[in-house]
Amino acid sequence: xNPGDLTDKAIKNTLKNLDPYTNFFNEQDVEDARIRxxxxxxxxGISTFYAKKGIVVxxxxxxxxxxxxxxxxxxxxxxxxxxxxxxxxxxQFSQMLKGxxxxxxxxxVESNGKIKNISIKLDKVILDPVPFYDMIxxxxxxxxxxxFISQKATEGVVKAFEDxxxxxxxxxxxxxxxxxxxxxxxxxxxxxxxxPKGLNVVDTRGKIxxxxxxxxxxxxxxxxxxxxxxxxNGRSASASEIVSGALQxxxxxxxxxxxxxxxxxxxxxxxxxxxxxxxxxxxxxYTPSGRCIQELDYANRDPKTGNVPKFSEGTVNEFTxxxxxxxxxxxxxxxxxxxxxxEKTEVTxxxxxxxxxxxxxxxxxxxxxxxxxxxxxxxxxxxxxxKNYLLQKDTSFVSKEEKxxxxxxxxxxxxxxxxxxxxxxIKQLKAANVAKIAVNEDVLSKEIENEIIERYTYKEGMYKHxxxxxxxxKNAVKLLHDSEKYNRILKK
Numbered sequence: 001x002n003p004g005d006l007t008d009k010a011i012k013n014t015l016k017n018l019d020p021y022t023n024f025f026n027e028q029d030v031e032d033a034r035i036r037x038x039x040x041x042x043x044x045g046i047s048t049f050y051a052k053k054g055i056v057v058x059x060x061x062x063x064x065x066x067x068x069x070x071x072x073x074x075x076x077x078x079x080x081x082x083x084x085x086x087x088x089x090x091x092q093f094s095q096m097l098k099g100x101x102x103x104x105x106x107x108x109v110e111s112n113g114k115i116k117n118i119s120i121k122l123d124k125v126i127l128d129p130v131p132f133y134d135m136i137x138x139x140x141x142x143x144x145x146x147x148f149i150s151q152k153a154t155e156g157v158v159k160a161f162e163d164x165x166x167x168x169x170x171x172x173x174x175x176x177x178x179x180x181x182x183x184x185x186x187x188x189x190x191x192x193x194x195x196p197k198g199l200n201v202v203d204t205r206g207k208i209x210x211x212x213x214x215x216x217x218x219x220x221x222x223x224x225x226x227x228x229x230x231x232x233n234g235r236s237a238s239a240s241e242i243v244s245g246a247l248q249x250x251x252x253x254x255x256x257x258x259x260x261x262x263x264x265x266x267x268x269x270x271x272x273x274x275x276x277x278x279x280x281x282x283x284x285x286y287t288p289s290g291r292c293i294q295e296l297d298y299a300n301r302d303p304k305t306g307n308v309p310k311f312s313e314g315t316v317n318e319f320t321x322x323x324x325x326x327x328x329x330x331x332x333x334x335x336x337x338x339x340x341x342x343e344k345t346e347v348t349x350x351x352x353x354x355x356x357x358x359x360x361x362x363x364x365x366x367x368x369x370x371x372x373x374x375x376x377x378x379x380x381x382x383x384x385x386x387k388n389y390l391l392q393k394d395t396s397f398v399s400k401e402e403k404x405x406x407x408x409x410x411x412x413x414x415x416x417x418x419x420x421x422x423x424x425x426i427k428q429l430k431a432a433n434v435a436k437i438a439v440n441e442d443v444l445s446k447e448i449e450n451e452i453i454e455r456y457t458y459k460e461g462m463y464k465h466x467x468x469x470x471x472x473x474k475n476a477v478k479l480l481h482d483s484e485k486y487n488r489i490l491k492k
Contacts, residue, residue: 039127039149054085074362079108130156132463141169148182181238192217206283228253237261245287262295262331295331356397378449
């Protein structure tokens, strides 16, 4: 046994009893974390996840070497320079496709059941946190920020904002949906673009004084008057919640969409021996009105079941914005204007966390290689096809009930004697869950539609499609053009 692997796994498994953000980073983890923070690395320009066969491509970055070599989302890289990835530990995967720009790699790729050989060179990959911005109409601008990469996020938003101002922008839709957060200082700087110097943006409060601090704006704003609608959803987290929470507390913008994720725990990196690090939770985030952003109460995890309670399920406290509007804690940022989409069920949330939609879209694209994407809509007929896929082909979406039943089945001696009964019940459970997710057809159809558009037109094309068709963006524009209603929301 490799002593390094044993130590790594022992430490990481010990930390699982704490919150999910307290982690031990080996040397490779440290490098991966740096890439996430800085958004630059030597690679081939893809996003991935790891499977038993190898590295599954989830996104192709336009113009980089993977794109030029013809790789597609859904392809599986099974061999790198003669090394079969199925024989490696997953911890070794991340370095297989990274290195000094110009380095040559020989890949074996499984695509739609066929194996192809690809020769490829590493690029210098630079991630753009502002992949799209444009004018929606003569007066309304739109900027999407996908992550808070150190310095690049603020620079990208400023560049987009100034360009749109030159093109006549008088109102702004600022899209933070699906933004998982990142740099705290970029969150403060981006908030500072729209509120005056010297105001509190966020407090961090820890158990010891040195981990408690107030962060204020330290420069004059870019524009403290322009009407803004900020879009958030259940996957807007951390730095996204700091920005939306501060702008809401100062009545500087209308927040629209769904309640945000509720990631309000602050981490700090500590250097250890041999190039390793610990990332430890040291405090919590609080908005200017005093609301704690954190949703899950890891300090009171049930020791028997491992379940983590939610602050929102306990006593929720009332706070007030600068104009005296009532806002509440309990985790995450609650929007001023909720989205018109149906509220997601627990089963739908489980589905969205699985790879079911990704796998369905991969299959769909292989069956429709020349799909016209102009004004494309994922119809009810298509959604029926998706439900059949879940029932007949998919293996990635497994509900809690199915997992429990499978565990019970595996615990039975001579379980082969009840296999037919087990299979029948699993089939019934799947059918019941598919019926439950059908309640959220509107939400899921849009998720699938956007994924399909991205496969054919990259991220840029997906945002252009959203720009024209997304109901939440349309509602934001409508609100911005109704100045009386916009002002009434911020003053009531």
